[in-house]
Amino acid sequence: MKDFKFNIDYVREQFPCLCKTVNGNAAAFLDGPGGTQVPVRVVNKINDYLYYRNANAHGAYKTSQESDKIYWEAREVFADFLNCSPEEVVFGENTSTNNFKLALGLVRTMKAGDEVLVTDLDHEGNRSPWRTLQDFGIVVKSAKVHPETCTLDFEDFKSKLSNKTKVVAVNWASNACGTITDVKKCIDEAHKYGALTVVDAVHYAPHKWIDVKEINTDFLLCSAYKFFGPHIGILYVKKEIGEKVKSIRVMANDNTDMPFKFETGTPAMELAAGAAEAVEFIADIGRKHEEFFTEGLRGLSGRRRYIVAGMMAIDAYEEPMAKRLRTELSKIEGLKIYGPPEGHPRTSTVSFTLDGVNANEIAKFLGEKGIFVWDGDFYAIEIVNNVLKLEEQGGLLRIGLAPYNTEEEITRTIEAVKDFCKIQEKLSLATN
Ligand SMILES: Cc1ncc(COP(=O)(O)O)c(C=O)c1O
Structure with missing residues (x-):
């Protein structure tokens, strides 16, 4: 694949909601697995x-x-x-x-x-x-x-x-x-x-x-x-x-x-x-990035070709951001990422727990900073509550990527989780 560059400006300008702010911070919609935003078209x-x-x-x-x-x-x-x-x-x-x-x-x-x-x-x-x-x-x-x-x-x-x-x-x-x-x-x-x-x-x-x-x-x-x-x-x-x-x-x-x-x-x-x-929007993303995936698209034509190209572009854009999230978050003491080992097929959805903290507290903290993430069992009740036994601590904190998310949003999210941990540490020192 020749050097991949995602046309993030084209994607973002389709979504009016991205101008939303919370407490002076631009909203980062990292809740894609719950439902993505909708383009004007x-x-x-x-x-x-x-x-x-x-x-x-x-x-x-x-x-x-x-x-x-x-x-x-x-x-x-x-x-x-x-x-x-x-x-x-x-x-x-x-x-x-x-x-x-x-x-x-x-x-x-x-x-x-x-x-x-x-x-x-x-x-x-x-x-x-x-x-x-x-x-x-x-x-x-x-x-x-x-x-x-x-x-x-x-x-x-x-x-x-x-x-x-x-x-x-x-x-x-x-x-x-x-x-x-x-x-x-x-x-x-x-x-x-x-x-x-x-x-x-x-x-x-x-x-x-x-x-x-x-x-x-x-x-x-x-x-x-x-x-x-x-x-x-x-x-x-x-x-x-x-x-x-x-x-x-x-x-x-x-x-x-x-x-x-x-x-x-x-x-x-x-x-x-x-x-x-x-789906036509995905195909348009494909039209703009087709040149990077000629090998994988061999044999495909018409709209199907552009849809597949669009999904390949979305995947190629999201995956490195998800990897950075997993790598940086897993360096935080007491933070555990859930999911398969690196190399196993996975989506760009990153879920974690933090020792001794209810996932909802983290979600609320991030929400105040304009970072929209989900917490709980997401109706994947058997795995989250019964297999991983996370019900009491509020399930998982889930960060889900969509192609309108940016590197800057990922950096902000990592920093915000670190800030949350620092505050928790101070609180626990104060109470001990
Ligand atoms: C993996 C998975 N399956 C099924 C569903 C249910 O989909 P719907 O809300 O369209 O009923 C969801 C919704 O979040 C989901 O994530």
Whole structure:
């Protein structure tokens, strides 16, 4: 790769929120894993739909036809985002809801005693929908995590698969600590037993490019509000699987057409249009940085090529900043970074604890300085509270990067955490 330089000015000027200040400090939005900021063009797209094209689907008049066209075009954009066909792109409220609907559809052809395998690394959005199936007599198992590295225990995962396993739901990247799991390996293993596979790509999608064909999953979920879009979820359904399985929706038994059979009622077409515009924004980042990735982009063309280039650029920009964060923060006494060892695939999300301090106290301290980070379990309840046992100390402090963050913000964050520690030290000296 020739010397990479990220066009940060182009990216930042898309986001009006970046002018916000707190106590005289510029706001640093380091809360991407909770939801990214939204560029003007996405808001304009949603407004344009609502101002000029708002109508229900499949009508005999102009705005309804425009709506149908916009909605289908949004599927085409996501088909390029995921590397699938538009018939395989389903829109729904959010990932958790899409997953509940999927689970309640699939259970219609399962029987008591059938099994589902989830993992301890997953967000509840990819555990609760499947755990709900216990009420239908389905046995739900959960694959363990290595607590020291926050990585999936693959041997345990394999040992819990059998001919009874009907669905395997696995996380691609952990929103708690950034661990990337080799989902292809999990999918291949699950398919040996004829199980259907569901990949939660909610935290993966904002950081890495996705190719559903390469991993060969049957279903995949992501949420546009994690990558510059509005609050809408996207479900990929492999066509030949989608045509066979049962779904829930109005008149579900009569509705067998993909992708409509997975969409319960009138869709949020304005949000689908906005989500697609967010992907177009990623593609524009790609257009501006394509020259750095010619090798990795070989064989790709059209919008897909630019989307992949955009994600490569975002990753190449975020990763060194995340590494600096991990390196500098881990020098602080009593601070422990969670996640896999250096070299293991991970996202740019950095999570830590500080001995004897509740994570919420650090988050509040940073918030006062205009540094927006999250604390707690982030609904990755099993790993944070039960495996790492961090509930009492307020879970993890999570710093999540997005491509509008800057080196300067990272420096400020490191200094602010150090300042927090100095104050804590003084306080403890004063009380001893
Ligand atoms: C990894 C992961 N999975 C699932 C979800 C749930 O997504 P949604 O809020 O769209 O239901 C989240 C949300 O933070 C997440 O980070």
